[in-house]
Amino acid sequence: MSSPRPHLDELAELDAGLLDTGLLDAERAQALRDDPASRAVLEALAATRADLAAMAAPPVPAAVAARWAAALRVEQGRPDHAGEASRPMPAGSATGAAPREAGPTGAGPADAQPIGARSADTVRRPAGRRGPAGPRPGMRTWRRPAAVAAALLVVLAAATALHRAGPSADDAQPALVAQARRSIGVRDAGALTDGSRRAACLRAVAPAGITPTAPLVGGRQVVFAGHPGVLLVLGTGRRGVLAVVVVDPGCTALLAVDRIGG
Amino acid sequence: MTRLAPEVPDDAQLLAAHRAGDPHAFGVLAERHFDRLWGVALRTLGHPDDAADAVQEALVAALRRADSYRGEASVSTWLCRIVVNGCIDRLRRARPTVPLPDHAQPRPDPAGAVTTRLAVDAALLTLPPEQRVAIVLVDVQGWPVAEVAQLLEVPVGTVKSRCARGRSRLAALLGHLREDG
Numbered sequence: 001m002s003s004p005r006p007h008l009d010e011l012a013e014l015d016a017g018l019l020d021t022g023l024l025d026a027e028r029a030q031a032l033r034d035d036p037a038s039r040a041v042l043e044a045l046a047a048t049r050a051d052l053a054a055m056a057a058p059p060v061p062a063a064v065a066a067r068w069a070a071a072l073r074v075e076q077g078r079p080d081h082a083g084e085a086s087r088p089m090p091a092g093s094a095t096g097a098a099p100r101e102a103g104p105t106g107a108g109p110a111d112a113q114p115i116g117a118r119s120a121d122t123v124r125r126p127a128g129r130r131g132p133a134g135p136r137p138g139m140r141t142w143r144r145p146a147a148v149a150a151a152l153l154v155v156l157a158a159a160t161a162l163h164r165a166g167p168s169a170d171d172a173q174p175a176l177v178a179q180a181r182r183s184i185g186v187r188d189a190g191a192l193t194d195g196s197r198r199a200a201c202l203r204a205v206a207p208a209g210i211t212p213t214a215p216l217v218g219g220r221q222v223v224f225a226g227h228p229g230v231l232l233v234l235g236t237g238r239r240g241v242l243a244v245v246v247v248d249p250g251c252t253a254l255l256a257v258d259r260i261g262g
Numbered sequence: 263m264t265r266l267a268p269e270v271p272d273d274a275q276l277l278a279a280h281r282a283g284d285p286h287a288f289g290v291l292a293e294r295h296f297d298r299l300w301g302v303a304l305r306t307l308g309h310p311d312d313a314a315d316a317v318q319e320a321l322v323a324a325l326r327r328a329d330s331y332r333g334e335a336s337v338s339t340w341l342c343r344i345v346v347n348g349c350i351d352r353l354r355r356a357r358p359t360v361p362l363p364d365h366a367q368p369r370p371d372p373a374g375a376v377t378t379r380l381a382v383d384a385a386l387l388t389l390p391p392e393q394r395v396a397i398v399l400v401d402v403q404g405w406p407v408a409e410v411a412q413l414l415e416v417p418v419g420t421v422k423s424r425c426a427r428g429r430s431r432l433a434a435l436l437g438h439l440r441e442d443g
Contacts, residue, residue, distance in 0.1 A: 008430050008439075016426035017407070044438035048429050051382045051436055052401035057301035064314045065296050071318050072289050075325050185308055185387025187356045218387070 011038055015045045176258050179222065180233050180244040189219025189230050190249070198232070201251035208257065210234060210243045217242055221249075229255045273337035280328055288328065292321050295338060298403070299345045305398045306349040308387040316352055320345040335412055343413045346395055353391040385435035393428035396421050401429070 014033075033039070192198045193216065202212035214234035222231045224246045234243040236259075246256040271279065271287075273294070279287035299320070303313035324344050331340055386394060386402075399410045400421065407425075411418040433439045 009427070012426035012430035013423065015429065016422040041433075041439065044433045045429050047438045048433040048436055049401050052386075052397060052432070053404065055305070055382050055386075055402055056404075057297075057304045057402075060296045060300035061310075064300070064310075065293070067314065068296065068318050068321055069289055069293065071322055072292060072325055075322050076285055076288070181381055181384045182308075184384045188309075 008041060011041045012045060015042055176224070176231075176244060176246070176256055177260055180218075180231060180242070180258065180260055183218040183220045183231055183233050184242075186218045186220045188221055189216065189232060190221065192216075192219060192230050192232060192247075192251070201247060202245070204251055205245075205247050205254035207243070207245050207254055210236075210245060210257070214243060222246065224255050227255060233260070274333070277328060277331060277337055280325075288325050291337065292324075292341075295341050298338070299342060301403060302342060302398060303345055303349055305383070305386065305402050306346070306391075306395055307352060308383065312352065316348045317345055320348045323348070339409060339413050342399075343415075346399075346413065350391045350395060353394075382432075382436060385432050388435065389428050389431060393424045393431075396424035397428040397432070400425050 033042070187193055189198070192201055195213070195216070198216060199212040202210060202214070214236065216232060217235055218233040220231055222229050224231070227248065229246045229248055230251075232243075232245045232247070234245065236243050242260040244256070244258040244260060245254070247254055273291055276287045276291035280291065296317075299317045300313060303316045303320075304310060307313050307316060320341070324341055331337065335343070386397065389397065395414070396410060399405045399413065400407055405413075407418055407421050411421045414421065
């Protein structure tokens with residue numbers, strides 16, 4: 001009697017060692033291993049594990065480590081001053097911790113993701129501007145000061161005028177797809193994370209070939225060619241093909257359209 | 263003449279020293295695990311700012327509740343559990359899971375077309391939080407499944423199952439699974 005055609009989920013469970021839990025019997029497991037198609041899937045799963053094993057994260061940036069150390073000092077009510085992060089431990093309390101190069105306390109990575117060469121005018125969340133006496137040094141704040149918001153409106157007006165006629169290819173475009181790939185799974189699209197608001201926005205700016213109700217695969221705040229925007233990565237209903245849209249934060253203008261795959 | 267190496271306190275000793283009032287012990291303990299915690303948070307959340315915030319919150323939480331450590335797991339596992347729980351909370355808070363459209367599910371391409379490969383980190387971010395955390399800990403960080411089960415406080419079979427589902431989805435997204443008849 002021939003075994004039924006193996007299913008991917010079943011092979012993945014075999015690959016993960018679930019056989020040992022009794023979810024698969026030994027005879028079936030052997031049949032799966034002997035099947036050429038199954039072996040190909042098992043090899044694909046092994047290649048996937050190899051890809052994952054190769055992506056170990058780099059060491060924590062010194063500035064981030066310094067920020068964490070400062071937060072712990074503040075939490076313990078100790079003064080937070082430069083250099084303490086690398087101060088040697090007093091005798092009898094602890095030894096052996098290699099001092100890290102202390103970065104500026106509270107200096108976090110830039111938050112808005114710049115796309116294109118003119119990204120210096122990034123206007124986004126100020127990172128780590130809380131004073132040393134604050135309870136969480138360096139923790140990002142999402143409040144945008146009124147003055148910045150006003151400046152943003154001016155920039156938006158310019159951006160709207162520039163792009164009212166539709167997206168244009170410029171120096172930012174080649175970086176768009178790369179940024180979009182990195183945005184998959186990110187949920188930082190602000191109000192456009194909400195499906196109904198996003199649909200209304202997409203109806204308003206009407207990017208060609210994109211359904212307003214397309215599912216959101218990822219999104220983030222960006223600076224596109226010097227202008228603040230919201231990058232949306234959207235499902236298209238086609239395997240391996242995702243739509244990429246950048247709109248201004250008020251969704252009054254379409255700044256760019258692109259796609260991943262296809 | 264015998265030269266004695268300076269004694270280096272282990273994690274449990276540092277935590278005990280912290281509980282006893284040593285103001286520097288917890289900082290030393292935490293710093294030992296900075297890279298590991300960073301790796302878990304960065305790969306789970308996918309963004310360095312979010313990862314930095316998550317680890318900072320977790321470290322402060324661990325500092326505050328050091329007295330709650332009972333020694334059932336290693337200090338390292340305890341710290342990592344706090345980070346992982348914080349990451350999962352963030353993912354749930356920030357984004358109710360929006361699954362990829364059905365075409366991204368791991369199944370053979372009926373047209374036999376070349377599958378569009380996503381970068382590994384991008385593909386990882388498409389997984390639901392529980393699967394993602396299991397994959398990050400087991401496949402990226404290389405933790406033993408049993409230790410991950412202890413960290414996540416779930417049965418070993420659950421960890422394996424989450425890894426299995428996650429890997430099968432990733433295999434398709436990464437282009438390793440193709441139509442082969």
